[in-house]
Amino acid sequence: MIEITDKSKCCGCSSCVQRCPKQCISMREDEQGFLYPIIDTLKCIDCSLCEKVCPMLNPSLAKEPLQVFAAKNKNEEQRLRSSSGGMFILLAQYIIKQGGVVFGARFDQKWEVEHCYAETIEELEPLMRSKYVQSNIGNTYKEAEQFLKQGRSVMFVGTSCQIAGLKRFLRKEYNNLLAIDFICHGVPSPGIWRKYLEEIKFSLSEAAGKNSVLSFSLKPMPVITGINFREKQNGGYGWKKFGFEVRIKLPSEGDKNSVLKSDIFYENIFMRGFLSNLYLRPSCYRCTAKNGASGSDLTIADFWGIQDYHPEFDDDKGTSLVFVHTDKGKSVIERLKTKIDVLESNMSEAIESNPSYTRSVSIPEKYSLFWKTFIKSESVFISVMATMKLSIKDRIKRKVKNRFAKVIKSDLNKY
Ligand SMILES: Cc1cc2nc3c(=O)[nH]c(=O)nc-3n(C[C@H](O)[C@H](O)[C@H](O)COP(=O)(O)OP(=O)(O)OC[C@H]3O[C@@H](n4cnc5c(N)ncnc54)[C@H](O)[C@@H]3O)c2cc1C
Ligand code: SF4
Ligand code: SF4
Ligand code: SF4
Known part of the structure; x- marks a missing residue:
């Protein structure tokens, strides 16, 4: 047990x-x-x-890929709407057109992240793009198994440990399964994400309603209408300096008043905490599914550093890095070759700017300080800022507004 x-x-x-x-x-x-x-x-x-069936109790060995290449989906509109070079949507559409089923992660009604499946091209849209929060896998392994037993093609996309878990759960190889993971930096806490969303709703409603005489408790709560962790177009961020975007509608003001919060990723509080490894799952600091050990057919990722190795291939609209691990993965890629711009690469180019392929991140020095502050303050903003010692200037830049900003400033002195 x-x-x-x-x-x-x-x-x-x-x-x-x-x-x-x-x-x-x-x-x-x-x-x-x-x-x-x-x-x-x-x-x-x-x-x-x-x-x-536990992948952590039964880890597999690391495996050298058969092939490594840079890739761009030739459909530019799809590529711009994707996190990287748009490989997911290309592969997913191919599977759906075969009558197959695609599993991936989407936002639920509360903007938390869950795994689910799509059977139509339209249902693929919410699965697109990275959500930098651990997804709740629910019963999707069981659902995938049922489809596989019916003989339908199944494509399952997830973190490397989710793919390792799926493979252990199934306990046999299925020819009709295409398992895809991505290079995984680690997954942030869903609890921290939930709290962060509450805080931005609060701060944006305060900012938008600063002339209102109503106290906060009487104001209707704002509603989130969209979130994109990898916005390339609005704000002109591009692929490398992608934007983190949240859209919020204030019910009192009707459809007109859609507030947009949009930051370059390294200026956004949630993304800074994520990339500083403050609230990753404890297993992410000792990951056993990296380096081809997940059992996936393909690994997809961002080809960070492409501008240094092959500047002619980089247009800042997104370049994918693809690792092919199996003949099955190779044959799917062969069938899609006319739809992809491909540039052969190698392991040293691939992992130099993307070390998470082979190794786990370290627990940061200020990990305990973050969690101590969070338990005391119950605020993601306060805890990240206190942990990272952001300057007053930084704080003003981040536009944490009005009353909320004042609360943070006075509370910061306590930590
Ligand atoms: C938590 C996380 C950490 C990552 N770390 C790295 C990294 O260190 N280096 C790197 O190069 N790439 C990393 N990636 C992968 C990268 O962000 C892109 O997802 C990947 O390159 C695919 O891009 P795309 O353009 O082909 O497709 P996209 O349309 O962006 O498709 C993304 C795919 O990932 C699935 N997905 C999205 N969020 C989650 C989630 N939370 N859990 C499980 N599946 C999800 C979607 O359902 C979809 O199938 C990470 C992704 C996530 C979610
Ligand atoms: S699978 Fe269920 S019944 Fe079997 S040992 Fe584990 S907990 Fe007990
Ligand atoms: S959730 Fe996954 S990793 Fe954790 S004990 Fe169960 S099978 Fe193992
Ligand atoms: S770093 Fe490893 S343990 Fe953490 S989510 Fe990614 S694959 Fe899973």
Whole structure:
């Protein structure tokens, strides 16, 4: 029976939950906002299936890829709407046109991130683009297994540990499965993301309604209408300096008043905390699924550094990096070659600017300070700013407005 005594040894894939024949495992959120399995020992029959399907208890060996290349989806409109070079949408459309099913991550109604599947081209849109939050995998391994057993083509995209979890869960190879992971820096906490969204709704409503005489508790809550972690076009950020964008509608002001919060990624509080590794899942600091060990057919990523190696290939609209691990992956790419601009590459070019392919990030020095501050302040803004010691000038630049800004300023003195 699974027992989590060291949180860094559970990636939260839910393979154990979905395989348990007694349905006696459920996932529960911890104080850092990550899900972990909890077992109802009264119902458990000690069959050990949960241990057999756990990818962290049964890690696979690293594997050299068959091929590494840079790629750009020739459909520029699709590429601009994608995070990198638009490989996901190209592969996904191909599978749907074969009558297949595509699994990936989308925002749910509360703007939290969940895994789901698409059976039509239209249903692919919400799956596009990176969401830098751990997705809730739900029952998608079971759903994928059902489709596979029916003989339908299934493409499953996820973090490397989600793909490793899927492969352990299935316990056999399926010719009709195309498993795709991406180079994974690590996943931020869904609990931190939820709190961050509350805080930006609050600060944006304060900023927009500064002349209102209503107190905050009487004001209608603003509604989020869109989020894009990888905005390339609005604001003219481009691919390398992508923008983080949130759209909010203020109910009192009708459709006209859609507030846009948009920052270059390194100036956004949530992205700064993410990229400084302050709130990644504990397993991300000791990842066992990197370097081809997930069992995926293809790994897709950003080809960071392409401008140095092959400047003629870079137009700042997005270039993908693709690792081919299996013959199955190779043959799908062959079939799509007329739709992709391809440039052969190699491992040293690929990983020099993208070390997360081979190694986990380190726990930052200020990790404990962040969590101590967060537990005390219950604020992502305060905790990231206090941890990173942002200057007053930085704070003003980030436009944390009015009353909210004052609260933060006075609270900061406490930490
Ligand atoms: C948490 C995270 C960390 C990443 N770290 C790196 C990195 O260090 N280096 C790098 O080069 N690339 C990284 N990527 C991958 C990169 O951001 C792009 O997702 C990838 O290059 C694919 O881009 P695309 O243009 O082909 O397709 P896109 O249209 O951008 O497709 C993205 C695909 O990823 C899936 N997806 C999105 N969010 C999640 C999520 N939270 N969990 C599981 N699946 C998700 C979508 O469903 C879709 O299938 C990361 C992605 C995520 C989500
Ligand atoms: S040992 Fe078997 S019954 Fe018990 S929790 Fe694990 S899978 Fe479920
Ligand atoms: S890594 Fe996955 S299978 Fe293993 S204990 Fe955690 S949730 Fe269960
Ligand atoms: S870094 Fe590893 S453990 Fe963390 S989400 Fe990515 S693949 Fe999973």
